[in-house]
Amino acid sequence: EDQVTQSPEALRLQEGESSSLNCSYTVSGLRGLFWYRQDPGKGPEFLFTLYSAGEEKEKERLKATLTKKESFLHITAPKPEDSATYLCAVQAAGSGYALNFGKGTSLLVTP
Amino acid sequence: KAGVTQTPRYLIKTRGQQVTLSCSPISGHRSVSWYQQTPGQGLQFLFEYFSETQRNKGNFPGRFSGRQFSNSRSEMNVSTLELGDSALYLCASSVRDRPYEQYFGPGTRLTVT
Numbered sequence: 691e692d693q694v695t696q697s698p699e700a701l702r703l704q705e706g707e708s709s710s711l712n713c714s715y716t717v718s719g720l721r722g723l724f725w726y727r728q729d730p731g732k733g734p735e736f737l738f739t740l741y742s743a744g745e746e747k748e749k750e751r752l753k754a755t756l757t758k759k760e761s762f763l764h765i766t767a768p769k770p771e772d773s774a775t776y777l778c779a780v781q782a783a784g785s786g787y788a789l790n791f792g793k794g795t796s797l798l799v800t801p
Numbered sequence: 802k803a804g805v806t807q808t809p810r811y812l813i814k815t816r817g818q819q820v821t822l823s824c825s826p827i828s829g830h831r832s833v834s835w836y837q838q839t840p841g842q843g844l845q846f847l848f849e850y851f852s853e854t855q856r857n858k859g860n861f862p863g864r865f866s867g868r869q870f871s872n873s874r875s876e877m878n879v880s881t882l883e884l885g886d887s888a889l890y891l892c893a894s895s896v897r898d899r900p901y902e903q904y905f906g907p908g909t910r911l912t913v914t
Contacts, residue, residue: 722901733805733891733905734844777844781901786857787832789893789903791844 692717692782696792703768703799711763711776711795719783723761725754726777728794734777737763768799803828805906807892813912819880822909826873826894833875834903835867838889847890850875879911887913 695714703709715723722741726734738747740756747754751772753764763776775796779789806825814820826833835847846859850869867877873894879886889910893903 724902726905731907733893733907736902736904739902779844787834787849787851787895787901787903788846788857788859789834789836789844790846791836793843 692780692785692790694778694780694790694792696776696778696795698795699793700796701798703765703797705769705799705801706767708764708766708768710765711778711797713761713763713778713792714759715761715778715780716759717780717782717790721781721783721785723756724779724781724789725752725761725763726779728775728777737776765797768797770799770801773797773799805892805894805904807890807906807909809909810907811910811912813914814882815914816882816884818882819878820882820911821876821878822890822892822911824875824877824892824894824906826875826892827896827904830894830896830904831873832895833869833873834893834895835875835877836891836893836905837861838891838908839887844891847877882913884913887911 697712725737728734738754743758775794777794779791832851834849838844849857853869864880869875889908891908893905
């Protein structure tokens with residue numbers, strides 16, 4: 691059975707304190723791994739798609755990387771506006787377009 | 802370009818009633834997926850439609866159903882509501898040439914009392 695596990699569940703950082711969020715996955719035939727950001731009361735906002743091991747994507751202070759077993763979302767010098775829940779999802783071959791989500795990491799960045 | 806829109810945004814229903822939620826995808830997007838989000842289970846896939854055909858379905862009881870119209874707009878219906886159906890229902894649409902990237906709407910918050 692496909693599984694997506696995110697850690698830590700919650701993370702509190704000081705502004706400027708860099709860190710990484712982890713997404714471990716087991717899936718039969720990875721079609722893609724996705725990172726989303728979700729603010730309270732809103733739908734998830736698409737950040738990145740990674741398709742193969744070794745791939746990296748960057749956007750502002752965020753950088754996503756992918757290996758055969760896990761993905762990391764690195765946050766460099768975070769700001770309070772980066773506070774949100776970060777969701778990881780995988781799409782497996784044969785699952786159509788269904789996304790299998792992890793439970794998310796709730797990030798709080800304090801000034 | 803306008804994003805995914807969902808109506809209504811908030812809904813309160815009583816156990817045993819039924820409810821219909823609506824989703825309008827981004828213009829040009831033909832694939833629409835529905836997800837249920839709860840604090841305990843997180844985001845769970847309900848079903849996905851493309852060109853008015855259901856292509857994939859998650860592990861939800863038959864009380865949950867959906868459809869897609871020729872203009873790609875989609876509706877989902879939940880019959881005989883239970884307290885456990887209280888959740889945020891999210892709709893997502895996909896671009897034709899990037900089928901794996903899904904763009905989510907703001908969701909419909911359903912409360913069953």
